[in-house]
Amino acid sequence: MARPRVAITAGDPAGIGPEIAARAAADASVLDACEPIIYGPSNGQSFVPGQLSAEAGRAAYEAIVRAVGDATVRSVDAIATAPINKEALRLAGLPWNGHTDMLAHLTGARDVAMMFHSEALRVVLATVHIALAEVPRALTQTSLEATIDLTARELPRFGIEGPRIAVAGLNPHAGEHGLFGREEATVLTPAIDACRARGIDVAGPFPADTVFVRARKGEFDVVVACYHDQGLIPVKLVAFGQAVNVTLGLPIVRTSVDHGTAFDIAGKGIADPQSMIAAVLLAARLAKVCSVKSEV
Numbered sequence: 001m002a003r004p005r006v007a008i009t010a011g012d013p014a015g016i017g018p019e020i021a022a023r024a025a026a027d028a029s030v031l032d033a034c035e036p037i038i039y040g041p042s043n044g045q046s047f048v049p050g051q052l053s054a055e056a057g058r059a060a061y062e063a064i065v066r067a068v069g070d071a072t073v074r075s076v077d078a079i080a081t082a083p084i085n086k087e088a089l090r091l092a093g094l095p096w097n098g099h100t101d102m103l104a105h106l107t108g109a110r111d112v113a114m115m116f117h118s119e120a121l122r123v124v125l126a127t128v129h130i131a132l133a134e135v136p137r138a139l140t141q142t143s144l145e146a147t148i149d150l151t152a153r154e155l156p157r158f159g160i161e162g163p164r165i166a167v168a169g170l171n172p173h174a175g176e177h178g179l180f181g182r183e184e185a186t187v188l189t190p191a192i193d194a195c196r197a198r199g200i201d202v203a204g205p206f207p208a209d210t211v212f213v214r215a216r217k218g219e220f221d222v223v224v225a226c227y228h229d230q231g232l233i234p235v236k237l238v239a240f241g242q243a244v245n246v247t248l249g250l251p252i253v254r255t256s257v258d259h260g261t262a263f264d265i266a267g268k269g270i271a272d273p274q275s276m277i278a279a280v281l282l283a284a285r286l287a288k289v290c291s292v293k294s295e296v
Contacts, residue, residue: 005078021276049263113249116243139188148224149195164220211223245257258275
């Protein structure tokens with residue numbers, strides 16, 4: 001593959017997505033790595049910057065559908081998505097909580113996971129956009145095993161063979177032998193043991209207040225976090241603007257930025273495109289890896 005074709009979806013047209021998509025598509029490093037193609041609103045609609053609306057949510061969704069369709073038939077080799085607004089999706093009558101579950105639906109993928117990838121730290125989320133109170137119920141042995149299995153299977157695409165996986169505990173001090181919660185003993189440890197029995201290099205559960213430090217120092221290649229903010233706070237602290245959101249488990253390559261629609265600065269021309277650039281570059285790199293594997 002000479003230069004892969006990367007679809008850049010513009011995200012919510014009332015947010016900073018169109019601006020960072022355009023700037024990423026014009027970036028010299030992006031043009032050297034791939035052929036960027038922007039997917040935005042198709043009917044010439046105009047949107048008020050920073051204004052939440054059903055129309056913007058629908059337009060963002062329709063651009064994603066077109067890009068996924070083209071990626072499925074290989075008209076494009078990968079997708080890099082600018083941020084969408086979850087409230088706008090709901091106003092438009094769409095049921096999804098974000099790109100991850102939407103893309104799983106559109107592609108028919110069964111097991112997917114959100115990973116944030118940076119040179120400093122990699123994090124995979126065992127649960128995504130749900131209320132914190134719902135996490136213990138959603139985090140089952142079966143679901144955690146699926147996330148660990150998927151992580152082990154997908155990390156070689158990033159040049160990490162036999163990844164060393166750490167699992168963060170759900171409770172303070174990873175439960176402290178049941179003093180602060182039983183999920184480590186009843187859910188996390190059995191899932192980890194089952195995956196280890198299948199030959200996966202996974203360990204834990206470790207206290208979440210130290211496991212990310214250990215991973216950043218090189219002891220682990222990736223950390224599986226139990227819930228959204230547990231994983232995203234550390235990765236954004238050490239790599240905000242350089243981290244890339246990757247959906248694991250899709251039949252297509254999809255990357256995204258590590259931030260939201262930023263309605264407060266939309267239309268002002270000051271949005272930083274670096275995470276969008278990083279997302280497009282990683283999409284191009286992963287597309288080439290997939291192309292090589294398909295030829296073998």
